[in-house]
Amino acid sequence: MKRKLLWCLPALCFFMTNCTKEPLDNLTEEESRIYITNYDTAAHFNNYRTFSISDSVAVIQNNQLQGREQRSIDVQYVNALVAALQSRGYTRVGRDQNPDLGIAISRVTNTSSSHISYSDYGGYYGSYWDPYYWDYPGYDYYFPTYYGVYQSNETSLMIDAFDLKNSEQNNQIRDVWSGMIRGSGIFNSATAESQVNALFQQSPYFKFQ
Amino acid sequence: MNRYRYGLILILALSLYTASWAQKQPTKLEINYTAGFPTGNLRNLTDNASWRGAEGALLFGVTDKLSIGLQAGYQDFYKKYPRQVVQEGGSDISAVITNSIQVSPIQLKAKYAFNNQGTITPYASLAAGANLISYRKFYGEFSDTKTGVGFAAQPELGVQIPLGATKKYEFHLAAGYNYMPFKYNDADGLSHAVIKAGFTFGLQ
Numbered sequence: 210m211k212r213k214l215l216w217c218l219p220a221l222c223f224f225m226t227n228c229t230k231e232p233l234d235n236l237t238e239e240e241s242r243i244y245i246t247n248y249d250t251a252a253h254f255n256n257y258r259t260f261s262i263s264d265s266v267a268v269i270q271n272n273q274l275q276g277r278e279q280r281s282i283d284v285q286y287v288n289a290l291v292a293a294l295q296s297r298g299y300t301r302v303g304r305d306q307n308p309d310l311g312i313a314i315s316r317v318t319n320t321s322s323s324h325i326s327y328s329d330y331g332g333y334y335g336s337y338w339d340p341y342y343w344d345y346p347g348y349d350y351y352f353p354t355y356y357g358v359y360q361s362n363e364t365s366l367m368i369d370a371f372d373l374k375n376s377e378q379n380n381q382i383r384d385v386w387s388g389m390i391r392g393s394g395i396f397n398s399a400t401a402e403s404q405v406n407a408l409f410q411q412s413p414y415f416k417f418q
Numbered sequence: 419m420n421r422y423r424y425g426l427i428l429i430l431a432l433s434l435y436t437a438s439w440a441q442k443q444p445t446k447l448e449i450n451y452t453a454g455f456p457t458g459n460l461r462n463l464t465d466n467a468s469w470r471g472a473e474g475a476l477l478f479g480v481t482d483k484l485s486i487g488l489q490a491g492y493q494d495f496y497k498k499y500p501r502q503v504v505q506e507g508g509s510d511i512s513a514v515i516t517n518s519i520q521v522s523p524i525q526l527k528a529k530y531a532f533n534n535q536g537t538i539t540p541y542a543s544l545a546a547g548a549n550l551i552s553y554r555k556f557y558g559e560f561s562d563t564k565t566g567v568g569f570a571a572q573p574e575l576g577v578q579i580p581l582g583a584t585k586k587y588e589f590h591l592a593a594g595y596n597y598m599p600f601k602y603n604d605a606d607g608l609s610h611a612v613i614k615a616g617f618t619f620g621l622q
Contacts, residue, residue: 228470230496232516232556240501241559244512392558411503411510 239400242392244407249353249372252385254415257374259300261308262287267315267337274337278316282396286314289405290368297409298417304343309374311343311382318364340382343373351381365391368408370415386415443479443531446588450474450616454493454596459607463517464497473614475527489527489545489572493596493610495519513557521598521608522550523570531578539578541590546571549598553605564602571597578618588618 233241264287265277290312291301302308315337340348350371370386388408394400409415452471456464471494477487498516505511525547532540549570555562576592591614598608 228472228492229494229520230470230518232496232498232518232554232561233559235498236514236516236556236559240514243558243560246510247508391560407512411512 238392238394238397242390242395242404244404244411245389245391246408246412247353247387248412248414249383249385251353252372252383254385255418257299257309257372258417259302259306259308260294260310260312260370261302261304261306261343261373262290262294262312263304263314263338263342267313268318269315269337270318282398282401283314283316285398285401286366286405289402290314292402293405293409297415307373308343309372310385311338311371311373313338313369313371315367315369316364317367334384343371343376343382345373345376345382348376348380348382350384352384352387363391364395365389366395366404368405386412388412441482443477443482443485445479445621446477446485447619447621448473448475448477448489448590448616449619450491450590450592450614452491452493452612452614454495455611455613456495457595457611458609459605460495460519460610463519463605464495466495466497468493468495468610470494471612473616477527477529483531483533484528486526486528489525489547490522492520492522493612495521495608495610511557516556518552518554518556519605519608520552521570521596523572523596523598524548524550525570525572527572537579539580541576541578541592543574543576543592543594544572545574549600549608551598551600551608553600553602555603562603566600566602568598568600568608572612574612574614576614581617586620589616590618591615 263277264284265279266283266286268275268278294312295301299310304311334350334352340346340350366389368388369384372383372385376382390404390408395404450473452473454468454471456466471492473489473491475487475489477485479485496516496518498514501512501514503510503512504515523545525545527543527545529541529543532542547570549568551566551568553564572594574592574594576590578588578590581587581589594612594614596610596612598610600606600608
């Protein structure tokens with residue numbers, strides 16, 4: 210009797226461990242990615258007409274700026290963003306031409322298992338993109354109550370849109386829109402455009418009539 | 419109140435004493451393949467039938483018709499939804515959402531065979547005990563996981579068919595209902611119907 214029981218126990222354990230349909234084994238690279246957007250509900254996107262965007266991407270590791278890069282994939286993201294904003298009625302201008310919106314792309318890597326929260330991210334923002342870059346030296350950045358929902362120990366792509374037009378009202382460069390891309394294959398040049406479009410498709414309010 | 423309690427204990431003791439004189443069922447090991455069909459609020463997480471389940475029970479004869487013992491089971495539920503935009507904590511999140519739920523009840527079981535003479539024996543059983551639960555909701559490759567222990571009860575009706583001349587083995591077919599309360603986020607109950615088929619092995 211004991212022998213029969215001993216035979217059954219490993220069989221049951223084998224069944225339990227091998228008969229679970231594992232979600233991660235059933236996701237494509239595209240399905241693994243998530244697109245998160247937040248926006249300032251007080252902002253009126255119809256009031257902005259022009260934007261400026263940097264040609265390079267800020268590389269941030271554990272809340273420390275590592276530098277700026279302009280790899281081919283970074284250029285593709287910049288170009289995709291320019292095309293997406295232009296298709297929504299905005300005009301690209303130089304940063305010395307008083308743009309209404311400042312667009313910044315950041316590659317954020319956290320090597321430890323910590324939270325990517327907007328309070329952490331925003332608190333250091335002045336060291337990633339000095340307000341001097343937008344020609345507003347001495348200003349602070351302001352992030353409304355955004356939520357970073359997921360824990361992370363990998364790389365994500367952050368895109369922020371800042372209200373430069375109204376920044377002189379309270380000496381703050383207000384983040385009015387933020388998009389985050391996370392998951393596998395983010396830095397695949399074949400999908401950069403579709404990933405940027407995914408962020409804008411879920412942000413129908415972000416357009417100039 | 420105490421008088422009723424003592425009365426109940428006395429009746430139970432007498433029943434067991436009387437039963438001990440009757441011919442007991444032999445000790446049996448049941449092995450089942452199970453299929454689960456979501457009902458109630460579980461259908462909000464997945465409406466897919468689960469064909470990934472198993473169950474085992476060790477039953478000791480009390481009388482010629484009644485046996486009691488321990489039952490352990492496993493059922494895996496899975497559903498992947500197409501990409502959608504959901505609101506979570508003020509954010510708009512576009513994700514392929516996958517729900518993955520595993521339940522592993524470990525229960526005390528009582529089984530009553532309505533006769534033990536015919537070729538086909540109908541039976542009823544009731545099991546109740548603990549339920550080991552794993553709930554995972556994936557947004558893309560990122561999961562929200564909750565594990566816990568809950569309650570589980572399983573009423574069941576079925577038939578068993580003796581095999582061979584010695585009738586030491588039986589094939590059985592049954593339908594039951596797994597009552598499994600559980601609350602977390604969008605989960606409010608994991609109850610489901612179950613169909614099972616398997617074999618019983620006499621161990622004596």
